[in-house]
Amino acid sequence: MEPKLFHIFRNTPLGRETLLQSVYFCKTVGADMEIYLPEHTKFLMYFENDVVQIDLDPSYLTAPETARDHAGALAEAGKIRYDFLAPKHFTASTLPDIPTHFDFMCCPRSISDLSSKIGLGYIGPRVRRIVQSARFPVLLTSSVFKPWKSIAVFFGGSTNAVKSLKLGFRLARITGMPLKIYTQMENYSRADYEKVIADHGLEKAVADEVAEWRLFGTGDLEANLYEVDHDALVILGAFGHGVVRDVLFGSKMEKIQSAMPNNLLIVGPKYAAIH
Amino acid sequence: MxxxxxxxxxxxxxxxxxxxxxxxxxxxxxxxxxxxxxxxxxxxxxxxxxxxxxxxxxxxxxxxxxxxxxxxxxxxxxxxxxxxxxxxxxxxxxxxxxxxxxxxxxxxxxxxxxxxxxxxxxxxxxxxxxxxxxxxxxxxxxxxxxxxxxxxxxxxxxxxxxxxxxxxxxxxxxxxxxxxxxxxxxxxxxxxxxxxxxxxxxxxxxxxxxGNQIAFSHPGFHIDLPDIAACIGLAVVTAAASVLLTRALRSMHHISAKVPAAPWARAMIGGCAVGLIGFALPVVMGEGYHSIREIITNSFEGGVAIVAVATLAKVLATSLTLGWGGSGGIFAPCLVVGSLAGLAYHRFLVLLMPSVDWVAEGCFALLGMAGLVSGILQAPLTGIFLIVEITGGYGVILPLILVSAISTTLCHYVEPASFYLKDLVERGHLLRPGTDARVLSDLSVNELLETDCITVSPNMSLRDFIDVIKRSHRNHFPVADEETGRFLGMIQLQDIRPYLFDPVMYDAVILEQIMDPRPDVVHPNEDLSEVLRRMDARRLFSMPVVADRKFLGMISKATLLDQYRKELRVQTVVSG
Known part of the structure; x- marks a missing residue:
């Protein structure tokens, strides 16, 4: 079976852009799409050891009578295989349970924010919970549809970073796009990062398949992000530390996504990487 | 770390x-x-x-x-x-x-x-x-x-x-x-x-x-044979009240859903209606424990008609509160309705047979509470032990068991599922441990997929197909379009039996002519309990799994039941 991407459709111009991103992603990586047309502003996702409630803002319920046609037309135009997801189970009458067996999920940045705002600059705790619990990577799209031409992996040496690197290899092989690695060196040397890669048996793959590995020894992260291609799909691992640490020291994932307009693919700790 | x-x-x-x-x-x-x-x-x-x-x-x-x-x-x-x-x-x-x-x-x-x-x-x-x-x-x-x-x-x-x-x-x-x-x-x-x-x-x-407080303490009751016999009637009354309360709650919910107003406005309408009822009958207000204490200590005033009206009013008030969007449970209203029903029943008996030396009316109120809780929750033991504990004694245990058991049984005849389970049962969402649906819910079609089938082309001749059969150990063969891979139908060994002993037909027949173009298929997202039900209903032993018009594999009853047994063992061993 082909991999599947789960997309929540919003029948608005912004939702159209997001769906176009998902369609492009599916077409590029050879995935099918499962589109959900919400009938309620909230739904639940039951993961292995967590249940996450997603609160959508009311714009997700805009013009339900045309939503199916609009979403279908965009998917047809992208020539991808798609299906509409109809929830089979409901925790409460207005609270559907959405399955979690997908291979990717498109999470527009706005669903994560306060329900009344379209906050494209903030991921928020809800999406983090999905990233933390999901076995699939989460695609955070930019606000306007933009095809990507290369794949950029942010590699910081953590377990999740290794998973994101493996995902980068996988997508680079499927799409044939060049793969670049970016590392913000923090008290470690290049040899340390190479050791992590060698420990995970990725030495040869890095040597053969990586077009460029940029290591930033100086400058802060935000400034160095300018070096990343504007038309790259950025893959990064979510570090997965707690809310308290995020509040005190800030989240790196949050910094990257607020500074970069690129499409992001976030890999969480439960993601089972296939190399 | x-x-x-x-x-x-x-x-x-x-x-x-x-x-x-x-x-x-x-x-x-x-x-x-x-x-x-x-x-x-x-x-x-x-x-x-x-x-x-x-x-x-x-x-x-x-x-x-x-x-x-x-x-x-x-x-x-x-x-x-x-x-x-x-x-x-x-x-x-x-x-x-x-x-x-x-x-x-x-x-x-x-x-x-x-x-x-x-x-x-x-x-x-x-x-x-x-x-x-x-x-x-x-x-x-x-x-x-x-x-x-x-x-x-x-x-x-x-x-x-x-x-x-x-x-x-x-x-x-x-x-x-x-x-x-x-x-x-x-x-x-x-x-x-x-x-x-x-x-x-x-x-x-x-x-x-x-503090160690007994919620509804009572002076103790002396129960005689006439009281025990009267308990059967009380069980019928409490069962009827349970069914009435269940149905009133559900119908109020449906009625309020039709009102074109915001949920908070509906809740307000329901709440105000309760407030109006409360002017005439304060017993309907709040959780009602104060009223229960009055009833049990035989200090609740009013004749049988007033008490009966109060019972119905409490049912109505609870339906208005919860059915129109208020928040809370039905446990306490059950206790109030049960105690009022028991009291009304006792006063009716006294009116009917004044010469009999009936037990104090507080006793029937207790029994009524147990009957209501047991009936509406269809949980007799909960009703019995709750009343024993909140009243602080085992003095009324025998009639308690009687009323709870009969009330539960009668309610089960009228409403097969309890108040808590009714919606879940109707939606098919109740998966109690050890049931088929519970065991199968942990398995998926993908886990049982048998992918060792040989796909054949619709233009294949019978002669070529016989060669395929020699290589295969299966009786089922999916037919798919050679170019698009689209699933077209199924061929089973029994389909070719009429032609098998006539070699003249080997080159004259192609598979498209003998395949079943509309077999029953399974979608990978389908519930296995539904798949098993369809297999039983149509007497099938295996079915093709198809998604996006592509054949993915077969699912067979033998594999399904084999996995069922393994899963049942896992679930019962760990819980037993």
């Missing part, structure tokens, strides 16, 4: 790998204390709110108070907690039966606040179901913190529910029995011990902070 990980995953400790019962007992104790405190917090908040609003009850506009409370409660749930209305017990049962007891953290506090607003302002509802929801959510989230598996989490959710009920009623056995009988639906030693510990912990919390 490693220590933190180890601390959060105690199931990996060597001592708990072999036997996790001490771990569950320890966590059950913590959960029992937490849920007991939550129940106590709601109790104290309700008392404070009653006290505060008491001074305003005599004003003409006081009928608005329950409306305002219900509206605020609805707004709170909708805008702040972002949860639906209702008492939450079906949600707990649903989560236990389908998702290993996973509950949102917000459920640990949302129903406490919303039910406090509804009940404290005078709405006719009870605090017990909200504390069950709260306790269960506390248990679920503590279990999640310690990374417990589904089976362990379900037990801890049960601990939360038991601790809450035990604390609010000061009744540990009722908490234990309610949890096992209603929430989990499974009596196993592994479950019972941690839940019993949580029930004790919840009760102790209540006793330390609230």
């Amino acid at each position: 490693k220590f933190a990980n180890l601390w959060r995953k105690p199931t990996r400790w060597a001592v708990f790998r072999i036997d996790d019962r001490p771990l569950l007992m320890g966590i059950g104790l913590i959960v029992g204390i937490c849920s007991g405190l939550a129940a106590l917090a709601l109790n104290r908040s309700l008392e404070a709110m009653f006290e505060w609003l008491h001074h305003y009850r005599h004003y003409w506009w006081a009928f608005i108070l329950p409306g305002a409370g219900a509206a605020l409660s609805s707004l709170f749930l909708d805008k702040v907690a972002k949860e639906g209305a209702g008492h939450g017990v079906p949600e707990v049962i649903y989560s236990v039966s389908r998702y290993g007891g996973l509950l949102r953290f917000r459920s640990a506090w949302s129903r406490l606040v919303s039910s406090c607003l509804t009940i404290g302002s005078g709405g006719s509802a009870g605090p017990e179901a909200p504390v069950v929801m709260s306790g269960a959510a506390i248990g679920s989230n503590i279990a999640r913190y310690f990374s417990l598996n589904d089976r362990q989490r379900v037990v801890i959710v049960g601990c939360g529910a038991a601790g809450a009920i035990s604390s609010i009623f000061n009744a540990p056995i009722a908490g234990l029995v309610f949890t096992v009988e209603v929430v989990l639906g499974e009596w196993t030693a592994v479950n019972i011990v941690p839940i019993a510990i949580a029930a004790v912990a919840g009760t102790e919390v209540s006793r330390i902070l609230n």
Whole structure:
């Protein structure tokens, strides 16, 4: 079976852009799409050891009578295989349970924010919970549809970073796009990062398949992000530390996504990487 | 970091790998204390709110108070907690039966606040179901913190529910029995011990902070044979009241859903209606425990007609409160309706047969409560033990058993599912442990897929097909378009039997002519219980699995039942 991407459709111009991103992603990586047309502003996702409630803002319920046609037309135009997801189970009458067996999920940045705002600059705790619990990577799209031409992996040496690197290899092989690695060196040397890669048996793959590995020894992260291609799909691992640490020291994932307009693919700790 | 990980995953400790019962007992104790405190917090908040609003009850506009409370409660749930209305017990049962007891953290506090607003302002509802929801959510989230598996989490959710009920009623056995009988639906030693510990912990919390109070103490009753015989009639009355209350709640819900108003406005309408009823019959207001005490101590005034009207009014007020969007449970209203029904029945008997030396009317009120709880929850043991514990004695145990058993049985005939389970049963979402649907819900079509089938082309001749058969050990062959891979139909060995002994036909027949172009197919997302039902109904032994018009494999009854057996073994071994 082909991999599947789960997309929540919003029948608005912004939702159209997001769906176009998902369609492009599916077409590029050879995935099918499962589109959900919400009938309620909230739904639940039951993961292995967590249940996450997603609160959508009311714009997700805009013009339900045309939503199916609009979403279908965009998917047809992208020539991808798609299906509409109809929830089979409901925790409460207005609270559907959405399955979690997908291979990717498109999470527009706005669903994560306060329900009344379209906050494209903030991921928020809800999406983090999905990233933390999901076995699939989460695609955070930019606000306007933009095809990507290369794949950029942010590699910081953590377990999740290794998973994101493996995902980068996988997508680079499927799409044939060049793969670049970016590392913000923090008290470690290049040899340390190479050791992590060698420990995970990725030495040869890095040597053969990586077009460029940029290591930033100086400058802060935000400034160095300018070096990343504007038309790259950025893959990064979510570090997965707690809310308290995020509040005190800030989240790196949050910094990257607020500074970069690129499409992001976030890999969480439960993601089972296939190399 | 490693220590933190180890601390959060105690199931990996060597001592708990072999036997996790001490771990569950320890966590059950913590959960029992937490849920007991939550129940106590709601109790104290309700008392404070009653006290505060008491001074305003005599004003003409006081009928608005329950409306305002219900509206605020609805707004709170909708805008702040972002949860639906209702008492939450079906949600707990649903989560236990389908998702290993996973509950949102917000459920640990949302129903406490919303039910406090509804009940404290005078709405006719009870605090017990909200504390069950709260306790269960506390248990679920503590279990999640310690990374417990589904089976362990379900037990801890049960601990939360038991601790809450035990604390609010000061009744540990009722908490234990309610949890096992209603929430989990499974009596196993592994479950019972941690839940019993949580029930004790919840009760102790209540006793330390609230004192060892018997909710409805009574002077003692002397029961004779005529009273026992009259209990049969009382059981019929309470069963009828149970069915009436169940149906009134559901019909009110349907009626209110048709009103074109915001949920908070509907809750306000229902609450104001309760306020208006409360002017004439104050017994309908709030949780109603004060009225029960009056009834049990034989100090409730009014003739049989007044009491009967009060019974119906309480049913109506509860339906208006909960059916129109207020927040709270039906436990306390059941006790009030049951005690009123018992009282009305007793006064009717006295009127009918004044020469008989009947037991005091408080006794029939107690029995009525047990009948109502047993009938509406279809949980006789809960009804019996709850009344025994909240009245502080076993003096009425024999008629209690009689009324509870008959009421449950009669209700089951009229309403096969209890109030808590009715919606779940209708939606097919109730998966009790050990049932086919529960076992199969842990398996998926993809897990049972047999992919060793040889796909053939529609243009293949029978001669070539016979060669294919020689290479295959299967009787089923999917037919797919060579270019697009589109699934076109199925061929089974028996389909070619008529041509098999006629070699002339070998080159004359192609598979498109003999295939079944419309076989029953299975979608990979289909529930296995539904697949099995279709196989049984159509007498099929295997079916092709097709998605996006592509053949994925076969699913056979033999493999399904084989996996079913393995899964059943896993589920029963770990829980037994």
